[in-house]
Amino acid sequence: RKEVEQDPGPFNVPEGATVAFNCTYSNSASQSFFWYRQDCRKEPKLLMSVYSSGNEDGRFTAQLNRASQYISLLIRDSKLSDSATYLCVVTPFTGTASKLTFGTGTRLQVTL
Amino acid sequence: NAGVTQTPKFQVLKTGQSMTLQCAQDMNHNSMYWYRQDPGMGLRLIYYSASEGTTDKGEVPNGYNVSRLNKREFSLRLESAAPSQTSVYFCASSGLGTGEAFFGQGTRLTVV
Numbered sequence: 001r002k003e004v005e006q007d008p009g010p011f012n013v014p015e016g017a018t019v020a021f022n023c024t025y026s027n028s029a030s031q032s033f034f035w036y037r038q039d040c041r042k043e044p045k046l047l048m049s050v051y052s053s054g055n056e057d058g059r060f061t062a063q064l065n066r067a068s069q070y071i072s073l074l075i076r077d078s079k080l081s082d083s084a085t086y087l088c089v090v091t092p093f094t095g096t097a098s099k100l101t102f103g104t105g106t107r108l109q110v111t112l
Numbered sequence: 113n114a115g116v117t118q119t120p121k122f123q124v125l126k127t128g129q130s131m132t133l134q135c136a137q138d139m140n141h142n143s144m145y146w147y148r149q150d151p152g153m154g155l156r157l158i159y160y161s162a163s164e165g166t167t168d169k170g171e172v173p174n175g176y177n178v179s180r181l182n183k184r185e186f187s188l189r190l191e192s193a194a195p196s197q198t199s200v201y202f203c204a205s206s207g208l209g210t211g212e213a214f215f216g217q218g219t220r221l222t223v224v
Binding site for chain 1: 156210
């Protein structure tokens with residue numbers, strides 16, 4: 001079983017739609033969680049950290065469920081510019097990017 | 113701001129050839145990393161350096177060597193390239209007290 005699992009998609013949604021991705025992780029010792037975004041043929045960039053109580057950044061909401069070992073990303077009012085691959089990332093450490101384990105990513109395509 | 117700079121951006125090697133991928137960061141980060149990204153596999157850690165003068169193996173170190181030349185630079189060497197090393201290679205760096213990794217633009221390596 002992979003340490004971090006994501007549905008590869010693609011998720012094809014119309015502009016303005018709400019879309020959610022889930023990610024499961026197998027290492028119960030994981031302490032820090034992130035969503036990265038990767039555009040086609042570009043490098044990954046941090047989208048947002050995921051906090052235990054859940055957190056929101058504009059149209060993006062991230063949730064963590066430690067008991068079930070999954071994190072989620074909700075995107076409201078999707079824009080064409082949201083089209084990208086979203087990578088779920090976990091690490092057993094706090095406050096460091098060491099030992100980051102990446103999921104394979106979920107591809108989102110937002111259409112007119 | 114340059115951030116993380118990788119060279120070269122593209123490279124084609126013949127099996128058995130050697131090469132060094134260069135990486136430099138100008139953010140005064142302590143930690144640096146080398147990842148490879150393959151379709152369906154996500155990003156996998158090859159080697160990392162928690163600080164100047166130290167290096168450690170990641171998930172897939174076989175066939176690679178690294179050098180942390182100074183705080184800014186972290187190079188990845190392929191001594192005898194194999195077709196299985198065809199991949200996109202990303203260098204990344206991170207600072208203390210943060211889980212955010214900053215990535216270079218990637219090196220697309222093909223071994224024929």
